Amino acid sequence: MDSTLKELTAKEYGEGFVTEVEEDFVPKGLDEDIIRLISARKGEPEWLLDFRLKAFRRWRGMKQPSWGHLTLPAIDYQDIVYWAAPKRDADRPKEIDPALMETFDKLGIPLRERKALAGVVAVDAVFDSVSVATTFRETLSEKGIIFCPFSEAVRDYPDLVKKYLASVVPVGDNYFAALNSAVFSDGTFCYIPRGVKCPMELSSYFRINASGTGQFERTLIVAEEGSSLSYMEGCTAPMRDEHQLHAAVVEIVVEKDADVRYSTVQNWYPGDAEGRGGILNLVTKRGLCRGEGSHLSWTQVETGSAVTWKYPSTVLQGNGSSSEFYSVALTNNFQQADTGTKMVHIGRGTRSRIVSKGISAGRSQNSYRGLVRINPGAEGARNYSQCDSLLIGSRCGAHTFPVIQNMGVASATVEHEATTSKISDDQLFYCLQRGIPPEEAVGLIVNGYAREVLQRLPMEFAVEARKLLQVSLEGAIG
Amino acid sequence: MKMKGIYLLGTDKLPSTVRIGEGEKVRTTLVALPGVAADVNLEVVLDGEGAELDIAGLYVCSGSDRLNLNVNVRHDRGGGISRQLFRGIAGGGSAVEFNGLVYVAPDAQKTKASQESRALLLSRGARVQAKPQLEIYADDVECSHGATVGFPDEEELFYMRSRGIPEEEARRLQMVSFLAPVLERLPQEFADRITEEL
């Protein structure tokens, strides 16, 4: 088909602009003084500074992991600014800077509380290291739901934060989690009280703006017994020739019979067609299904970042708890993704399901990596995994690295299947004959391939995700 | 002969690397029986148009048996076909690890590779780990793998017992049926010996 498809010029990354706004920075580099400075800027209590310093000391003794199927560019941790925030306008300390308002408007993120047709979504908007607006807080607080920037939670709900912080992802869990624990800036805190069904989608939007910085947000979600929540996150960054580091930690605690759905559309700047620049997305996300019958569902659409290293995982501790991981990861040009999940079955009768759809184009490398572990005592546990790879072009790679471990549970079953395929010339020609142009035809076929995952997304996200898959493939066929 | 038809793991010595050239075919079966303690590292390189590998393996592990089976199939050139089929049973306090890699080199187009590994875990003390891996650098290929770790179907067992087959015999039959796709490749006498000892 190569000969008939005309070279499609790569579309510009639509969110690659820079907002001209004055920002405060801490000095470049990382040592205990910098950490003290960040903590002081945020007016944090002593216990949190201690937490950070311990994490930093831990991190210093650790090594950057190298087991991923990735070539990670060398990261100079002393050449990064760890905290950057837009300056507050002295005249209007309570209002949002119009430049930021405009930025989020342009990104399609409403910071005013207005009812959208598709339903109401509450947003916590994070710009570099700080949260600049969190909508619908009052409406939510009437139900007892706490939805606020992480820094405010530290100030207003210290007992909750102390109780749950690092309870799912311990400080020393891995190199990047330790780094995040030392320097984390803002992120979102959600607390859904017992029996409350959250009346609207909650979401966080992460925007990197300043150059030379990294973003290190921390999100903590607690769903008490019998509660339910659907949470979405999105992210974008300017186009730059330099790599920027994003090392976040997300922790989710799901109590008895609670239900949490966590959806991500990851659209960090992927770098240019020659592989220059792009975000290094090195993220730790984990949920603990602590209570009996609890449920956690991960859905992710990963199209951005130069490098993605990310394994949203679930520890199934409560008897009868269940979890799903639905993922579409698309890589083009020189992007690299090593992503997947871990499902650790501890409780009796726990269930998990993994559906992963990888799409590789250009010269990219795309890997699924997964672990399904059946611990002693997880009687009757079940897992089913389906991992498919789609290759577009002959210069990319698609890889599958699953691990299945059964630690002596003779009543558990684990099934894993994987296939590799390409878009067939026949499919493409069939679409062309019906008058569908090549780039649209590829988008259509890829969307069809990923449908099982896309249909899991909340409606607000699904449309965006479909477009993103199409745009991200521009230039992939030539 | 690139490889023998049958290797008894822990007893027969396997070549560490086997190269299959244009138009060559290799068919072999690996067998691990109770009492085994073995680390097996086999690399097979398919290095030409029409190269074909048909490999199967079965293991029956119990007691303190230990089996570490690493099979690395590399398609360095296109047009090759590889089929892998592994079935095994882990009981007692045995520990079984299966690592299978299918690698398809850049430009090794028209490769067909399949890998299936299934294990039955029979007891609380047994440990099974499976790592079926695909590493693919060419797009016009057909590759798949499937892996399961499970336990004997109770429904099936009940069905047999309701037909008057004693439980112990029914369990043995289940294992025979599970291993059958690999047993079929062995000489009748050898297959019988294995099934009698189950």
Added chain:
Amino acid sequence: MKEKLLEIRNLCASADGHEILRGIDLEVGRGEVHAIMGPNGAGKSTLSAVLAGKPDYTVTDGSVGFGGKNLLEMTPEERSWAGLFLSFQYPVEIPGVSITNFMKAALSARRKAWGKPEMTPPEFLKLMKEKMAFVGMKPEFAKRDVNAGFSGGEKKRNEIFQMAMLSPVLSILDETDSGLDVDALRVVAEGVNSMRTPETSFVVITHYNRLLEYIVPDYVHILKEGRIVRTGGVELVAEIEKNGYAAL
């Protein structure tokens, strides 16, 4: 003869270095139905694929005019927009893409190419409903994935449905009758017959005369070894039935 819609002159084409079409001459006027018959391997499917612009084939000589334009210079989708429709001998499965979405993409692309505004969702749904009823497809079909898990008859019916949706000026039916039972054959034929107008033309490619009992052609051409060896009226069909292709 009426105004020419399709003018094929000395068309030669090859695949993988093998010459398959060796100088085809064929004119199809507006409103006409032409049947192309021939033994296996005569080049019938190649002719339809070359006309639709399938990239596996290389045109080595000759010209094809379509509505006064040079067909061979157009991409497959441009040919579609210009009104050429190919009913595939083996319709392709596209998992995960519903018939509705597929038709939406096809229609909006051609309207964009024509400089026409997009159809509104109610207009589109009305058209879908109408054309599905026309070929006797149940409404549930709209939600099914394109050809995935369809029976042979369902696939061919889906082709005729798409033909009706896209209202082409020239429809090429490549062995649409192969593998069909009599009922499915009748549906296909009825679909074609009711779309026959003074403006629309059909090229029906078939190995057997079965379909031609239902769709009566104006002209019959016999294709053999990459050339048209005979042209006549329906009487040729009877002759083939009696004597076979070998006698020609």
